[in-house]
Amino acid sequence: MQKLLLFVDKISTWVGQAFSWFIVALTLHVSWEVFSRYVLDHPRAWAFDAMIMMYGTLFMMAGAYTLAKNGHVRGDVIYGFFTPRAQAVLDLTLYIVFFIPGVIALVWAGYTYAAESWSINEHSNITSEGPPVYPFKTVIPLAGAFVLVQGIVEIIRCVICIKEGEWPMREEDVEEVDVEKLKEMVHVKDEDIAKLDQFVVQQEQHK
Numbered sequence: 001m002q003k004l005l006l007f008v009d010k011i012s013t014w015v016g017q018a019f020s021w022f023i024v025a026l027t028l029h030v031s032w033e034v035f036s037r038y039v040l041d042h043p044r045a046w047a048f049d050a051m052i053m054m055y056g057t058l059f060m061m062a063g064a065y066t067l068a069k070n071g072h073v074r075g076d077v078i079y080g081f082f083t084p085r086a087q088a089v090l091d092l093t094l095y096i097v098f099f100i101p102g103v104i105a106l107v108w109a110g111y112t113y114a115a116e117s118w119s120i121n122e123h124s125n126i127t128s129e130g131p132p133v134y135p136f137k138t139v140i141p142l143a144g145a146f147v148l149v150q151g152i153v154e155i156i157r158c159v160i161c162i163k164e165g166e167w168p169m170r171e172e173d174v175e176e177v178d179v180e181k182l183k184e185m186v187h188v189k190d191e192d193i194a195k196l197d198q199f200v201v202q203q204e205q206h207k
Contacts, residue, residue, distance in 0.1 A: 013069075068150050117137045
């Protein structure tokens with residue numbers, strides 16, 4: 001079972017990392033549009049539509065990845081004081097009552113929107129040269145499906161935690177910097193940092 005859970009984690013991670021490259025494409029696109037508009041005096045009417053679609057795609061396709069890394073926002077101030085088993089009971093309740101119905105509705109509605117968009121060859125009406133919208137709307141049910149599969153994995157994790165009293169492990173990925181471990185690695189003490197701060201202050205006073 002654990003291998004299956006980690007396999008789904010890896011798929012969600014791969015999808016999230018693959019679509020993260022959209023931020024690079026979006027940055028290049030915006031930079032070129034600014035250059036084209038203000039230097040070349042040749043703005044493109046469809047550029048704004050493309051920006052919205054690229055960012056929207058990035059945002060939606062990162063949902064399953066974020067869920068796999070347990071990165072969605074929650075009230076940790078209270079949640080963190082619960083035992084793992086109590087956390088699992090709360091999560092399981094919320095998944096069944098809110099998550100599953102909501103994501104299924106998202107997938108169904110997204111499929112309907114995408115099907116209608118493809119049938120009428122829909123284009124953006126924000127500008128006169130609006131790009132096609134149907135590929136972007138197709139992302140809605142696709143992203144919802146990935147989130148739904150990952151949500152089922154999280155439900156299984158909740159059940160395991162309720163039975164065993166501790167959370168099963170997850171697929172590891174990029175984590176925030178642990179300052180204390182970093183100081184140990186480079187052999188830096190708090191006293192050294194304080195001396196450096198004092199030195200910088202003294203240098204600023206002499207200027």
